[in-house]
């Protein structure tokens with residue numbers, strides 16, 4: 001969460017029919033995932049989109065090169081939790097159950113919707129894995145076919161023979177919303193119960 005992002009979120013929350021989480025998703029969508037869809041909201045977005053960008057390291061929202069989390073010295077960056085969207089990261093942060101770093105993909109592989117590896121935030125993940133400091137990758141991706149395909153791609157094409165433990169959560173999380181809609185207790189037990197990914 002950044003101050004300018006919060007400002008936009010507040011504006012969206014006051015639109016009829018938008019709950020807090022819908023506003024979060026729309027704000028992320030308009031700011032970093034499909035900026036072209038924001039033309040009608042351009043004047044309202046100008047301040048925020050000028051200030052908020054993707055963290056160059058993890059893909060989280062940031063108002064500088066690196067986000068607040070990546071700048072924190074006490075986080076354990078040898079363990080990275082890979083999520084689809086920024087609201088997943090927010091949910092995990094609210095749960096207080098994760099002390100490692102994150103990597104936000106900004107989507108999942110979906111050939112039907114034209115989303116291939118190039119459309120996801122994978123280049124900076126490759127940079128992080130190649131640096132050799134990551135020892136565990138926790139895949140917190142949805143348990144549908146696209147989420148599974150994304151997990152498979154990361155395991156096979158990116159981790160490969162590197163000595164990185166790959167684990168997976170997602171079992172027992174609400175269907176349809178995954179991490180974003182899970183409560184803190186569920187997220188904590190999902191993280192504690194993460195299993196080795198084969």
Ligand SMILES: [Zn+2]
Pocket residue numbers: 055056057058059060066067068069070071
């Ligand atoms: Zn970051």
